[in-house]
Amino acid sequence: MNQKNFSVKKFIKKTAFMPILMVFVFSVLLASPQHQIEDVIEKLDQLYRSESSYALVEMEITTPHWKRTLKMKIWSQGMKKTFIRILEPKKERGVATLRIGNEMWNYLPKTNKVVKIPPSMMMSSWMGSDFTNDDLVKEYTFLEDYLFEFTEVENPKENLLYIKCIPKPERPIVWGHILTAVREKDYLPVWQKYFDEKGKLMRVMNFKDIKEFDNRTIPSVMELIPQTKEGHKTVLRYIEARFDIGIDESIFTLRNLRRGM
Numbered sequence: 001m002n003q004k005n006f007s008v009k010k011f012i013k014k015t016a017f018m019p020i021l022m023v024f025v026f027s028v029l030l031a032s033p034q035h036q037i038e039d040v041i042e043k044l045d046q047l048y049r050s051e052s053s054y055a056l057v058e059m060e061i062t063t064p065h066w067k068r069t070l071k072m073k074i075w076s077q078g079m080k081k082t083f084i085r086i087l088e089p090k091k092e093r094g095v096a097t098l099r100i101g102n103e104m105w106n107y108l109p110k111t112n113k114v115v116k117i118p119p120s121m122m123m124s125s126w127m128g129s130d131f132t133n134d135d136l137v138k139e140y141t142f143l144e145d146y147l148f149e150f151t152e153v154e155n156p157k158e159n160l161l162y163i164k165c166i167p168k169p170e171r172p173i174v175w176g177h178i179l180t181a182v183r184e185k186d187y188l189p190v191w192q193k194y195f196d197e198k199g200k201l202m203r204v205m206n207f208k209d210i211k212e213f214d215n216r217t218i219p220s221v222m223e224l225i226p227q228t229k230e231g232h233k234t235v236l237r238y239i240e241a242r243f244d245i246g247i248d249e250s251i252f253t254l255r256n257l258r259r260g261m
Helices: 003-046 133-137 254-259
Strands: 053-062 067-077 081-088 096-100 103-108 113-117 146-150 160-167 177-183 189-195 201-213 216-226 233-243
Touching: 003 146, 003 160, 003 177, 081 133, 096 133, 096 254, 103 254, 113 254, 201 233
Parallel strands: none
Antiparallel strands: 053 067, 053 233, 067 081, 081 096, 096 103, 103 113, 146 160, 160 177, 177 189, 189 201, 201 216, 216 233
């Protein structure tokens, strides 16, 4: 066999292998981002929660006419149970919120009444803040209730990943989509932008002041700024937080809700 024929056969063998190699490489490239984005989404869902969690937080509510601060305790169990009890100020001490699955109740100590919150009220303001009932109790999760993909933004910053989350068609979620920026190195959120179904920006959530609580690193401050109400802002600050702790099941009951302080 002469050198020319040998080179041709060698070339054919190489080029015949190339489509297989390209298919393999392309498959890896497709699989890796999808795996990564699911990791990011799961981290976002579980960031302030876990199998169980407890937190002491302050909520500072600012409007053009008044400003006030609430101090409260929050217990959670997975993504399905949440209990919130207000400690301060004195006039709202004992007000509590309980959520189990898709059901939610508020307890008002002044009237000693438990009020069940209908699904239609989940997007209503919680205690006059810019957070909604759904924000506080996390009725919906990105992983289960949204479709998500990496996306591009104007003036992107280095070392940030950008994700667009669109509610699944069957989910009764008011947002058209949510745009999230996370740090590439640890998936911690930097900001979230909420858009209505027409693509109008409705509110911005900024995540600040990264700290470690109970061996978990989280942004200790969440700053929520509505874009349709000038001069309004709500800031949630974590003072204490513990994760994967033993929590008495009796906390997540109507009896405990009525118990007060």
